[in-house]
Amino acid sequence: MNGKNLKVIFLGPKGTYSHQAALQQFQSIPNVDYLPTASIPQCFDELERNASIDYSVVPLENSTNGQVVFSYDLLRDRMIQKVLSSTTSAENSRITPDIEVIAEQYVSITHCLISPIELSNGIESFGKFQEVKIYSHPQVWGQVDSYLKSLAEKFPQVTFSRSDCSSTSESVNQCMQSQIDNQDNILHVAIGSETAARLYKAQVIEHSINDKLGNTTRFLVLRRRRDTRLNEVGDTKLPQVNLLTFTTRQDDPGSLVDVLNVLKTHSLNMCSINSRPFNLSDGDRNWRYLFFIEYYTDKNAPNHNEQFYKDIGGKCKHWCLWGTFPRSEMYYYK
Numbered sequence: 001m002n003g004k005n006l007k008v009i010f011l012g013p014k015g016t017y018s019h020q021a022a023l024q025q026f027q028s029i030p031n032v033d034y035l036p037t038a039s040i041p042q043c044f045d046e047l048e049r050n051a052s053i054d055y056s057v058v059p060l061e062n063s064t065n066g067q068v069v070f071s072y073d074l075l076r077d078r079m080i081q082k083v084l085s086s087t088t089s090a091e092n093s094r095i096t097p098d099i100e101v102i103a104e105q106y107v108s109i110t111h112c113l114i115s116p117i118e119l120s121n122g123i124e125s126f127g128k129f130q131e132v133k134i135y136s137h138p139q140v141w142g143q144v145d146s147y148l149k150s151l152a153e154k155f156p157q158v159t160f161s162r163s164d165c166s167s168t169s170e171s172v173n174q175c176m177q178s179q180i181d182n183q184d185n186i187l188h189v190a191i192g193s194e195t196a197a198r199l200y201k202a203q204v205i206e207h208s209i210n211d212k213l214g215n216t217t218r219f220l221v222l223r224r225r226r227d228t229r230l231n232e233v234g235d236t237k238l239p240q241v242n243l244l245t246f247t248t249r250q251d252d253p254g255s256l257v258d259v260l261n262v263l264k265t266h267s268l269n270m271c272s273i274n275s276r277p278f279n280l281s282d283g284d285r286n287w288r289y290l291f292f293i294e295y296y297t298d299k300n301a302p303n304h305n306e307q308f309y310k311d312i313g314g315k316c317k318h319w320c321l322w323g324t325f326p327r328s329e330m331y332y333y334k
């Protein structure tokens with residue numbers, strides 16, 4: 001590292017689950033600067049723009065409420081931008097984005113209900129307020145839906161409202177700020193991690209409020225694309241995950257099946273499939289779809305990548321390999 005600290009950006013401020021994912025990823029490296037950004041888009045933009053940043057950590061999906069659509073759409077937009085700026089009009093073309101995925105991390109998400117002020121009677125104190133305003137990151141609402149419903153049923157006389165924040169840690173910050181210049185009859189609370197509560201010296205009113213035990217978010221670790229892969233991943237017996245996005249020729253019946261059949265022909269096991277719509281504002285339609293698939297390869301098996309890429313290219317309109325990275329052990333075990 002030439003004595004230079006590694007610079008890692010994540011959705012800030014400190015105390016977010018993204019911060020936790022970044023710490024998990026780089027825990028064995030001694031000199032790391034963890035730099036918070038204000039939003040998920042900034043985690044992509046900064047990495048692309050600022051050559052002093054080495055890595056960026058972004059949430060991708062949650063086991064309770066699925067895709068973190070911000071991240072999916074930021075990946076999608078980068079691929080579509082490259083298609084639009086590509087000088088060749090040829091179909092079947094491979095797109096090479098400026099960033100790549102080099103690792104995944106799984107973070108166990110244990111949400112807490114957090115109050116900026118000491119509530120002597122804990123949750124029972126809610127009954128004293130006319131309104132309780134709850135702050136959190138939009139991804140969180142779907143993970144605590146039943147809990148919030150039961151809260152509203154328990155305190156029918158209280159008006160509950162929600163306010164979206166850029167992250168869970170920021171939501172603790174915002175509820176602290178709002179409580180300061182507040183009328184007595186409104187309570188501002190946040191949903192976030194115990195770490196965030198500790199950081200802002202706020203009170204955890206209830207712990208583990210997520211609807212599902214084992215609530216977990218999967219994160220991707222990104223860097224600017226390099227020509228050669230440094231062997232940072234070390235030796236692993238676990239399979240390698242490949243993240244590939246593609247568009248099909250939408251009017252050809254069976255065009256998606258044709259792409260997936262290439263995986264079958266090459267005996268490649270697909271482990272996820274997702275899609276996001278997009279709109280090019282040109283051509284003959286408003287709606288198109290970009291597919292995200294992940295498939296396994298074995299680091300120790302003979303490498304037939306070139307033939308696979310040729311066959312995939314033959315079936316897709318455009319395609320892009322975002323990276324090949326080791327499956328995390330946390331995918332399998334608690």
Ligand SMILES: O=C(O)C(=O)C[C@]1(C(=O)O)C=C[C@@H](O)C=C1
Nearest residue numbers: 016017018059137139167168217
């Ligand atoms: O707000 C945070 O703490 C984040 O790191 C973001 C994020 C997300 O976007 O999914 C991460 C994990 C939780 O699922 C909720 C929020």
